[in-house]
Amino acid sequence: MNTFLCRSAFISDVHLGTPDCKAAYLLDFLRQLRCEKLYLVGDIIDMEALAKRHWWHAAHSAVIAEIFALARRGVEVIYIPGNHDAPMRRLHGQNFGGVRIALDAVHVGADGRRYRVSHGDEFDSEQVGRRWMLFGEAMHRMICWSNRRLHAMRQRLELPYLPLSIIIKSHVGKALAYIRAYEERVAADARGRGFDGHICGHIHFGHVRELDGVLYLNDGDWVEHCTVLVEDHTGAMELIHWSEQSTALGRASRELVWPSPAAALALAPLGVSRRHLGELRRAA
Numbered sequence: 001m002n003t004f005l006c007r008s009a010f011i012s013d014v015h016l017g018t019p020d021c022k023a024a025y026l027l028d029f030l031r032q033l034r035c036e037k038l039y040l041v042g043d044i045i046d047m048e049a050l051a052k053r054h055w056w057h058a059a060h061s062a063v064i065a066e067i068f069a070l071a072r073r074g075v076e077v078i079y080i081p082g083n084h085d086a087p088m089r090r091l092h093g094q095n096f097g098g099v100r101i102a103l104d105a106v107h108v109g110a111d112g113r114r115y116r117v118s119h120g121d122e123f124d125s126e127q128v129g130r131r132w133m134l135f136g137e138a139m140h141r142m143i144c145w146s147n148r149r150l151h152a153m154r155q156r157l158e159l160p161y162l163p164l165s166i167i168i169k170s171h172v173g174k175a176l177a178y179i180r181a182y183e184e185r186v187a188a189d190a191r192g193r194g195f196d197g198h199i200c201g202h203i204h205f206g207h208v209r210e211l212d213g214v215l216y217l218n219d220g221d222w223v224e225h226c227t228v229l230v231e232d233h234t235g236a237m238e239l240i241h242w243s244e245q246s247t248a249l250g251r252a253s254r255e256l257v258w259p260s261p262a263a264a265l266a267l268a269p270l271g272v273s274r275r276h277l278g279e280l281r282r283a284a
C-alpha cells in the first residue's frame with residue numbers, strides 16, 4: 001500500500017453527514033497518511049445539516065474510524081470545531097480517544113515558523129459576506145448538485161475528478177472579491193498577533209499565498225475540491241489536491257512561496273497544468 005509521509009496535515013470542511021462530502025477520497029488520503037500531527041480545522045461533522053435532515057453513509061463512519069485509528073497509532077490529533085460543528089466547541093479541552101478538542105491552536109513548523117490555526121468563521125461576520133453567503137447558499141447547493149452529477153459522469157468516462165464550483169466561483173467576480181477581502185482580514189489578524197501565518201478553512205477555497213510578509217494558508221475542503229494542507233519535514237507547507245492523482249497546488253517554504261493561482265487553476269483541469277508533487281519537490 002502507498003504511504004504519504006509528512007510532518008503535519010490540516011484538513012477542514014469535510015461536512016460528514018451530507019451527500020456532498022467526498023468521503024472516499026478523504027478515506028484514501030487518511031489511510032495513506034503517515035504524520036506526527038493531524039489538525040481537523042472545523043466543519044468536520046456537519047451537525048447543522050444533520051439537525052435539519054438525517055443523512056449518513058458508511059464511508060462517513062469509516063472516516064471517523066480512520067481518524068481514531070491514526071490517534072491510536074500515536075498521531076497527535078487536534079480537533080478545532082467550526083461553525084457547522086459549533087456544539088463541539090463547548091467540549092474544548094476534552095480528549096476523546098486521543099483526539100483533543102481546542103478552540104484554536106498554535107502550530108510551530110519544523111523550520112520554526114509559527115502559525116495560528118482556527119476554522120476561520122470568525123473572519124466572516126461582515127455584512128458583505130453575509131449577503132454573498134445568502135445568495136451563495138442557494139447557488140452553492142445548485143453547484144454541489146451539479147458537481148455530483150458531473151463527477152458521476154466523469155467517473156463513468158474514467159476521467160479524473162474535476163471540481164465544478166472552483167470554475168464557477170473563479171468567474172464570479174463578487175465571490176472572488178469576497179474571498180480576497182477575507183484572505184486579507186485573516187492575514188492582517190495574523191500580522192497583528194505576530195504570527196508568521198494563519199491556517200484556516202471555512203470558505204472552501206484552498207490557497208497558499210503571502211500577504212505582506214504573512215502566509216495565508218487555507219486547507220480548502222472535501223466537498224468540492226478535495227484539498228489538504230501538509231507540512232513536510234523541512235517545514236515547507238504545501239496545498240495538495242487528492243483524488244485519483246495527488247497534485248500540488250501551491251507551496252510555501254522559508255525560501256520560496258509558490259502561490260496557488262486560483263483563477264488559473266479554475267481554467268485548466270487539475271493535474272494538467274499543475275506540476276506533480278515529485279517535480280515540485282525536485283524544483284524546490
Ligand SMILES: [Mn+2]
Pocket residue numbers: 042043082083084119121201202203
Ligand atoms: Mn465553516
